[in-house]
Amino acid sequence: MSSKRSRQKKPADQEFVVEKIIDKRLKDGKVEYFLSWKGFPPSDNTWEPEENLDCPDLIRVYEIEEARRQQAAGKNREAQVDMANNGFDQGLEPEKIIGGTIFQGQIMLLVKWKGKETASLVPSKIANERCPQLVIKFYEERIHWNVSSCT
CATH class of the missing domain: 2.40.50.40 (OB fold (Dihydrolipoamide Acetyltransferase, E2P))
Structure with a gap:
């Protein structure tokens, strides 16, 4: 060349x-x-x-x-x-947390909003405050309990 x-x-x-x-x-x-x-x-x-x-x-x-x-x-x-304009900022009500990730060193939760087809990433600290029961349910669905019998 x-x-x-x-x-x-x-x-x-x-x-x-x-x-x-x-x-x-x-x-x-x-x-x-x-x-x-x-x-x-x-x-x-x-x-x-x-x-x-x-x-x-x-x-x-x-x-x-x-x-x-x-x-x-x-x-x-x-x-x-997307993170800056999450559903809470738009007055939407969360329906379910459908995923999680780490973005720029911060735990982010993917929140599905009621009446919307799309989801948005929300910092876990905000989700913990605004929809704590959904956060707990999300983690409970993913926990694997080690159940052993006590005899």
Whole structure:
């Protein structure tokens, strides 16, 4: 994969090879990429207009990776929004706790709301206060008692 671009850095023309695309921006309505150059330190990284580049494979790899990062960031934002807008905040009544998980170091319970098809994650501390009997029932359904006969 030959990723080359001609630039004039000194009086003599030098051929520069793009090592990696680091970032992307729009400037004056045109796409520019922040590039690291093979054989040069990070202090020599530069923003270059897309039309000056001859490295379609590197651009494609960068765009795919960026799409994955954006998708992952979107999922994290959705999870935070769901937790921030749980049913208690909307005045809904909990029907049942259907699951639990640890999210960002905190025990979260998945609460199904009466009259709704969806459930939302609620911090266990809030569920313990707002619907303690449902929390107890959830844990009781999952406890395995070791019953031994005493003779």
